[in-house]
Amino acid sequence: MSSYGISDVQKTPPMTSSSQGTAKGRSTMEDMSDFEVRRFTIMLQVTFPSHIYHSFQNSQSRCIRSLKVQIVTMSSLLDASNGVTMPASHSGGDADEKDHGIDQHEHSSAAITIDPELEKRVLRKIDWHVPPLVTFLFLLSFLDRSNIGNARIAGMEKDLNLTGDRYDWLLTIFYISYIVFQFQAFMWKIIKPHTWACIITLAWGIIATCQAAVQSWGGAMALRFLLGAAEAGFGPSIPYLLSFFYLRHEHGFRSGIFLAAAPLANTFAGALAYGITSGHSRLANWRLLFLVEGIPTILAAPLAFFFLPDSPTTARFLSEEEKQVARARVIRQHGHDSEDHKISFKEIGQTLLDAKAWFTALMYFSCNVSYASLPVFLPTILNEMGFSSITAQGLSAPPYFVSTIVTVTTCWIADRLQQRGLMIAMLSCVAGIGYVLLATCTAVAPRYFGTFLAAAGVFPAIANTLPWVVNNQGSDSRRGMGIVLLNLVGQCGPLLGTRVFPQDQKPRYVKGQSICAAFMFFNAFLALSLRTLLVWENKKLDKKYGVLKKSGKTDEGGQPGTNVGVENYGSSFRYIL
Numbered sequence: 329m330s331s332y333g334i335s336d337v338q339k340t341p342p343m344t345s346s347s348q349g350t351a352k353g354r355s356t357m358e359d360m361s362d363f364e365v366r367r368f369t370i371m372l373q374v375t376f377p378s379h380i381y382h383s384f385q386n387s388q389s390r391c392i393r394s395l396k397v398q399i400v401t402m403s404s405l406l407d408a409s410n411g412v413t414m415p416a417s418h419s420g421g422d423a424d425e426k427d428h429g430i431d432q433h434e435h436s437s438a439a440i441t442i443d444p445e446l447e448k449r450v451l452r453k454i455d456w457h458v459p460p461l462v463t464f465l466f467l468l469s470f471l472d473r474s475n476i477g478n479a480r481i482a483g484m485e486k487d488l489n490l491t492g493d494r495y496d497w498l499l500t501i502f503y504i505s506y507i508v509f510q511f512q513a514f515m516w517k518i519i520k521p522h523t524w525a526c527i528i529t530l531a532w533g534i535i536a537t538c539q540a541a542v543q544s545w546g547g548a549m550a551l552r553f554l555l556g557a558a559e560a561g562f563g564p565s566i567p568y569l570l571s572f573f574y575l576r577h578e579h580g581f582r583s584g585i586f587l588a589a590a591p592l593a594n595t596f597a598g599a600l601a602y603g604i605t606s607g608h609s610r611l612a613n614w615r616l617l618f619l620v621e622g623i624p625t626i627l628a629a630p631l632a633f634f635f636l637p638d639s640p641t642t643a644r645f646l647s648e649e650e651k652q653v654a655r656a657r658v659i660r661q662h663g664h665d666s667e668d669h670k671i672s673f674k675e676i677g678q679t680l681l682d683a684k685a686w687f688t689a690l691m692y693f694s695c696n697v698s699y700a701s702l703p704v705f706l707p708t709i710l711n712e713m714g715f716s717s718i719t720a721q722g723l724s725a726p727p728y729f730v731s732t733i734v735t736v737t738t739c740w741i742a743d744r745l746q747q748r749g750l751m752i753a754m755l756s757c758v759a760g761i762g763y764v765l766l767a768t769c770t771a772v773a774p775r776y777f778g779t780f781l782a783a784a785g786v787f788p789a790i791a792n793t794l795p796w797v798v799n800n801q802g803s804d805s806r807r808g809m810g811i812v813l814l815n816l817v818g819q820c821g822p823l824l825g826t827r828v829f830p831q832d833q834k835p836r837y838v839k840g841q842s843i844c845a846a847f848m849f850f851n852a853f854l855a856l857s858l859r860t861l862l863v864w865e866n867k868k869l870d871k872k873y874g875v876l877k878k879s880g881k882t883d884e885g886g887q888p889g890t891n892v893g894v895e896n897y898g899s900s901f902r903y904i905l
Contacts, residue, residue, distance in 0.1 A: 442653055442656055443653075446649075446650070446653050447653060447657065449650065450640075450650045450653050450654050450657070451578070453643075453646060454574075454640070454646075454654070455582070456645075457635070457637070457645050458573055458636075458637065459582050459586055461631065461632070461636055462569070462570075462586055463586045463588070464589070464628070464631075465525065465631075465632060466566065466586055466587075466589040467589035467590075467592055467596070468533070468593075468625040468628060469532065469559050469562055469563055469625075470563075470589060470594070471593040471594075471596060471597055471621050472532060472533070472536035472555065472621060472625060473502060473555065474597060474703035474704055475597050475601070475617060475618065475621050476498060476499070476539075476552075476704060477704035477705060477707050477708065478597055478598070478601035478605075478707055478721055479617050479618065480495060480614075480704075480707070480708065481708060481717045481720060482601065482604075482605045482613040482614040482617060482721070483612050483613055483614045484612075487612060487614070488543075488545050488548060489545065490545060492831075493827075493830065493831075494545050495831075496830065497549065498548055498549060498552050499552075499700075499704055499822075499826035500823055500827060501549050501552050501553050502552045502553070502556040502822075503819060503822040503823055503826065504556065504823070505553045505554070505557040505560065506556040506559065506819055506822075507560075507815075507819045507820065508560075509556070509557040509560040509561065510560055510815050510816055512528075512560055512565075513564060513565045513568070513812055513815075515561060516565050516568070521637075521638045522633055522634075522635075522638055524561070525562065526629050526633035526636075527629075528558055529628060529629040529632055530626060530629035531558040532558035532559050532625065533622060533623075533624075533627075533628070534622075535551055535554045535555045536555060536618065536621070536622035537618065537622030537623055537625075537626065538622075539552075539555075539618040539622070540611075540615040540616070540617075540618035540622070541615075564819075566586055567579075567583050567586070567794045567795060567798050567811060568798065568811050570583060570586070572639055572640070573639075573640055576904065577743060577746060579743075579795050579798055579799060580739050580742055580792070580795035580796075581739050581740045581743040583739065583794055583795040583798075584736050584738070584739020584788075584795075585736060587735060587739075587787070587790060587791035587794065588735040588736050588791065590699075590787055590790075591728040591731035591732045591735060591783060591787045592728065592729075592732045594724065595726075595728040596725075597621070597703075597724075597725075598707070598722060598723070598724035598725030598728065599725045600617070600620065600621060601617060601724075602721040602725070604620060605717065605718055605721060606718055640654030640655055640657075641654070641655050680813065684800065684861065684862070684903075685797070685813050686813070687857065687858040687861070688796060688797045689814050689816075690817065690854055691752070691793050691818075691851050691854045691858070692790070692793055692794075692814050692815075692818025692819075693820055693821040694756075694847040694854065695756075695789050695793065695818075695821065695851055696790075696819065696825060697821045697822070697824050697828070697843065697847045698759060698786045698847060698848060699786050699787070699790055699821070699825070700825040701826055701840065701844065702782060702783065702786060702844075705829045705837075706779060706783075707720050708720075708834075709766070709829075710723050710724055710776075710779070712834050712836070713776070713835070714772065723776070726780070727780045727783040728787075730780055730783065730784050731783040731784045731786075731787045731788065732787075734755075734784045734787075735787050735788040735791045738791070738792060739791055739792060739795070746904050746905070747904075747905055748792050748793075748799075748905065749796075749855045749858060749859030749862070749905050750856075750905075752789050752792050752793060752796070752851070752852070753851075753852040753853075753855040753856050753859075755788045755789040755792070756785060756848045756849065756852035757849065758784060758785035759782050759785025759789065759844075759845075760785070760845045760848035760849040760852070761778075761781055762777075762778040762779065762780070762781025762784075762785060763778065763841045763842070763845035763848065764778075764841075764845050765777065765781065766778040766782065766836075766841040767836070767837075767838050767845060782844070786848070789848075794814070796904065797811060798811070799904045800862070800903050800904060821847075825844070828840040828843045828844070859905050862903040863905060865903055866902050869901070869902060
């Protein structure tokens, strides 16, 4: 037992001259089996920093290959001190190359074991540093995009002469640029994440603040276009970034915390707008609103540069031992290091042809019709119920506060049960009922209650959809393409959502409420349909590899979720329902 409480550590014995030969007459280290090469490669990834590993990986000569083996063999004693256990050597023949139908690479990656207590400590540290920071930045992002709804009833509509559909176009132009600039997701690969996050946060903070100085509808259109372009480089890529730090069964709850920033931002927006517009200032209330909510984003940009880690191995809050454990967690699940920047165009093509990826993209589209329209129109809807402008600002906060709690709670439950489809369907129905109340009722009380149901259904449904995409794609390339497809299709939803509440429909906006209700019920249908498809796919995998037992193993002994990087359908990969 090591000093870190790791028992049964499997150590690779040094390769002496007497042990280099095998029953098959292998006389040199250059004649290793392919299985051993893969096993040693994984050990290299866990034991050495990524730049050293990749320098070995890129060497093709047989003498360098021999050097790999010697280095790994000499470093085998480091496994115990790092809390990482590697698989024992397989020196048999072809019988050892396969283990009951489990792929060789797959078996070797699954065999990595980690001290549970040390892993919990690493996970706690990541939880305290990564999700809170990206959640805070996304809160500022959503605040800066949606506060235009509060600014509208605080005097912006009158001062800028937003007659006809001019206000609708201010909302639409944001999402046009948001869609066009989705390619910025690749910048997280080209530029170090902490640098890119700082740049993009500073950019949208400056643009959001400049809205306070706008003098015309044309100027507002230009700034909203730039704001959409800047924010497109941050929010859509965060679930992908989180997948570098968390395993499949851990990802949903952390994404839920991150996405809960959206309703939380609207809670703050309503409360701040109430406080700002209640005062008396020489500056127009709506201009002061943009200043007060934009400047904090500029000040927050350096936080991303100094405190956002690029990967587990660059996290300054982890010790060297903890970095190796965090890295081993990624390799154990994905089959490779999270710092591997290779892109598989074959897997990208497979994702584009995958019906499951299109299902989630359509679900995101359906949710976004309501997701984009609710924050920017809710203050107006409340104002049309008969409340004053100031009171409407304050009353818009409670529904979002409830939505924040529901978002985090449902994501945690879905993670525990590993059931997302049923949760999304239920939440979508709740939102649909809320919109039905808003469309059909005339009394204020049931209509205001409808806003609670709408907010408590729409935002959590989105929060459970995004991790479902990441969970059910097996490799980095698949996950990346899944997120891109999700946003390219899904972000078209706001183009519709921001146009369904025209001024000639007030005060009840029956058309807009009915359209949002229809899309939320349609989203429930899509979620249940996708879940049915995934059940069928899992049965096919059970038939091929054996049924997963309650212990989490297949009949062949594989571990669930440990080999998804090998291919999307490994022996113990099962879709999360």
